[in-house]
Amino acid sequence: MHSGTIKVTLTAENGREIILYRVRPGEVCLQTFGCLVNGTSYSAEGQAETDLEIDIVPVGEFQRLVVQDADFRQQLFAAVATRFADLERLVEDVALSxxxxxxxxxxxxxxxxxxxxxxxxxxxxxxxxxxxxxxxxxxxxxxxxxxxxxxxxxxxxxxxxxxxxxxxxxx
Amino acid sequence: MHSGTIKVTLTAENGREIILYRVRPGEVCLQTFGCLVNGTSYSAEGQAETDLEIDIVPVGEFQRLVVQDADFRQQLFAAVATRFADLERLVEDVALSxxxxxxxxxxxxxxxxxxxxxxxxxxxxxxxxxxxxxxxxxxxxxxxxxxxxxxxxxxxxxxxxxxxxxxxxxx
DNA sequence: ATGAAAAGCGTGACTTAGTCACATACTTAA
DNA sequence: TTAAGTATGTGACTAAGTCACGCTTTTCAT
Known part of the structure; x- marks a missing residue:
């Protein structure tokens, strides 16, 4: 149902770039999560690394799914937790290793x-x-x-x- | 109802430390979000900077609130979005500034x-x-x-x- | 097929940031 | 008031990043 990976990168003014994390098949992509919630926008940039086959969930549908679909909720939360772990690992890496x-x-x-x-x-x-x-x-x-x-x-x-x-x- | 701030830091083996983000009054603390969802544990460490007055939400209660309490959900998602923004800013800072x-x-x-x-x-x-x-x-x-x-x-x-x-x- | 452009890699010289070691000054409490 | 703890300054060195090249391999249009 889903295939392909997306890499999410951050690019500085001087052109230097760093990969924040990757979104893999079966994961919920949260790039626009801030938007869904409160209109916050990310400065990060997503980029397909391969051909993609994905589901896009509109905002209203998202709200409904969160409440009604336990499975969706589970996947969503797992994705959030994974992103956190990824980002924390990254910070540790970049700052301290x-x-x-x-x-x-x-x-x-x-x-x-x-x-x-x-x-x-x-x-x-x-x-x-x-x-x-x-x-x-x-x-x-x-x-x-x-x-x-x-x-x-x-x-x-x-x-x-x-x-x-x-x-x-x-x- | 809530007061005090918590700073969440990451410490390397060599003793170097970096502040990942702060949790402020009115925010939902996600330190253990991974645990709530899938038992993932964080290597990060939370530390109260002031006296605290907080609500602790047990796992079962959490599941229930997410589904039934739109307000709680709203706060939760806002907290998640904020953390992402914080962490992305931090990575950009540390890696590129x-x-x-x-x-x-x-x-x-x-x-x-x-x-x-x-x-x-x-x-x-x-x-x-x-x-x-x-x-x-x-x-x-x-x-x-x-x-x-x-x-x-x-x-x-x-x-x-x-x-x-x-x-x-x-x- | 071939020659030019683009992509990938190596390297010296220099700048910036972090580490190590130590000196000095201020603060607190016995 | 003096000793211990805390905060800061600094020189000398190492690690990482920047700049400016040159060289080789690959790609691609003609």
Whole structure:
């Protein structure tokens, strides 16, 4: 019934961009939740990453569903809770984690079963709220340590376990 | 009926701390919203800043109120929307704004009608997700430019308008 | 097919922010 | 009134971000 993902990003005046979170199939997208409730508008921007197949719920219908449809309510609340968790994790990441840990986590999140990550360094930078140059240097540092192997447009993760250690709160 | 404020903070392993948002009188506190919905727990920590007088709503009661009490629902959704806006602003701040702008915004937010801010530099640092030393240096830079006057435990804002300019997206 | 443009990556030099270590001044309470 | 705790200032260093390039690979129009 639903398919495709939406990434919600924030863009600064200087062009720097950070991914706030992603909305996945089966989730309720809350981008306009503020509007539904009190007309608040977000500065964030949603962008489809793939072809989309979604249901759009008009405001009146939304109000009705919340009251009458326990299932909808459940999904809605779950979506809200997930967004909170995502955003809190993001704040923690950006404000309090060093870049090597953030990059390590991103690689682990994004790699497939074969340990392949298909993404440009630019995309990785946006993913972790940093910039290409920093990602480039850090990836090369990882590569020097034998943690990954780099080729244009993707990264092969050689030592997921060691990345995982890095990704954890280094004391 | 309700009084006092709660600050919700995130603390890293290294002891660095950042304020996620505040819950004010009349607002619904969502700290445990995840729990209400699906048992997710937050890593964030709530802390009363003043004496509190609050209503605590048990889970069963919550479910009932959401369905039956339109007013409660309205308040709840408003709280959710506010939190989102807060968190998005915070991410934007931390990830994309230089610290002079962040500090300027914090001072403007926190000052009273006489332009007095009563807070230690340590507290200001937590407020903007930075550290004391950086705040100290930045405040002294502001002072050198005649924007503020510093005394132990508080800051006198002399030129709110110029701070406001600083606080805006410097191109 | 080929040459130009665009996309992706690497890197040096520099700026800004955060860390560490320590000095100094003010405040409070025994 | 002095010792302990709190608040601040500062130099030296590290980490991250910015700026300005250059180089290679891919894409695409002709």
């Amino acid at each position: 060093p870049i090597d840990a953030r990059l390590a986590r991103a690689l682990l999140r994004m790699m497939d079963e074969q340990g392949q990550v298909t993404a440009t360094q630019e995309a990785l930078a946006t993913e972790i709220g940093s910039v290409r140059e920093v990602v480039s240097r850090q990836l090369n540092a990882f590569a020097r340590d034998g943690l990954v192997e780099l080729t244009r447009g993707h990264i092969a993760v050689l030592a997921p376990n060691r990345l995982d250690q890095l990704s954890h709160p280094a004391v | 230089p610290i002079d702008a962040r500090l300027a915004r914090a001072l403007l937010r926190m000052m009273d009608e006489q332009g007095q801010v009563t807070a230690t530099q340590e507290a200001l640092a937590t407020e903007i997700g930075s550290v004391r030393e950086v705040v100290s240096r930045q405040l002294n830079a502001f002072a050198r430019d005649g924007l503020v006057e510093l005394t132990r435990g508080h800051i006198a804002v002399l030129a709110p308008n110029r701070l406001d300019q600083l606080s805006h997206p410097a191109v």
